[in-house]
Amino acid sequence: xxxxxxxxxxxxxxxxxxxxxxxxxxxxxxxxxxxxxxxxxxxxxxxxxxxxxxxxxxxxxxxxxxxxxxxxxxxxxxxxxxxxxxxxxxxxxxxxxxxxxxxxxxxxxxxxxxxxxxxxxxxxxxxxxxxxxxxxxxxxxxxxxxxxxxxxxxxxxxxxxxxxxxxxxxxxxxxxxxxxxxxx
Numbered sequence: 692x693x694x695x696x697x698x699x700x701x702x703x704x705x706x707x708x709x710x711x712x713x714x715x716x717x718x719x720x721x722x723x724x725x726x727x728x729x730x731x732x733x734x735x736x737x738x739x740x741x742x743x744x745x746x747x748x749x750x751x752x753x754x755x756x757x758x759x760x761x762x763x764x765x766x767x768x769x770x771x772x773x774x775x776x777x778x779x780x781x782x783x784x785x786x787x788x789x790x791x792x793x794x795x796x797x798x799x800x801x802x803x804x805x806x807x808x809x810x811x812x813x814x815x816x817x818x819x820x821x822x823x824x825x826x827x828x829x830x831x832x833x834x835x836x837x838x839x840x841x842x843x844x845x846x847x848x849x850x851x852x853x854x855x856x857x858x859x860x861x862x863x864x865x866x867x868x869x870x871x872x873x874x875x
Contacts (some may be wrong), residue, residue: 693768693769696714696773697793698723698725699726699729700729701780703810704775706782706855707774710784711747713857714747721747722750724792725744725797726777727747742789744775752792762796775837780793784830804831808859809824809835810836810855837857
């Protein structure tokens with residue numbers, strides 16, 4: 692299985708790291724696109740850095756490279772996820788603007804009717820963002836919030852990240868080891 696992982700400039704880069712770790716553990720081929728906004732957030736938040744994400748990915752693309760493999764519908768993938776998905780990236784995807792590789796790959800994913808999961812991380816949600824979520828949904832994307840559950844009695848931040856990771860990867864039919872489901 693080959694998945695495209697987009698990381699945009701919303702706060703919450705640790706979610707992306709958690710997902711890349713899970714994909715690596717599962718042996719899933721991940722194709723990473725990190726926006727310039729995400730790189731800025733990494734530096735500001737002092738959390739995971741580009742090298743932390745890159746070492747877990749099969750292939751890393753420059754977000755300016757609109758000629759990359761993932762910019763074409765003929766390059767087969769099982770879908771794409773964007774985590775975190777900033778309000779700006781959501782707007783681009785919702786309106787079909789493909790001015791960088793991340794938004795182009797998302798556009799291609801929708802055009803090819805492959806799963807696209809957008810993990811929003813901003814609160815509160817202003818009306819334009821809600822409208823963009825609805826447009827993205829109507830275009831075929833699934834929208835998720837980076838909002839962990841607590842029924843599994845988490846004892847660490849990593850367990851909270853793991854919960855969101857497992858729920859996101861559920862959208863692609865991937866089972867993350869160690870995820871306790873409701874009623875299990």
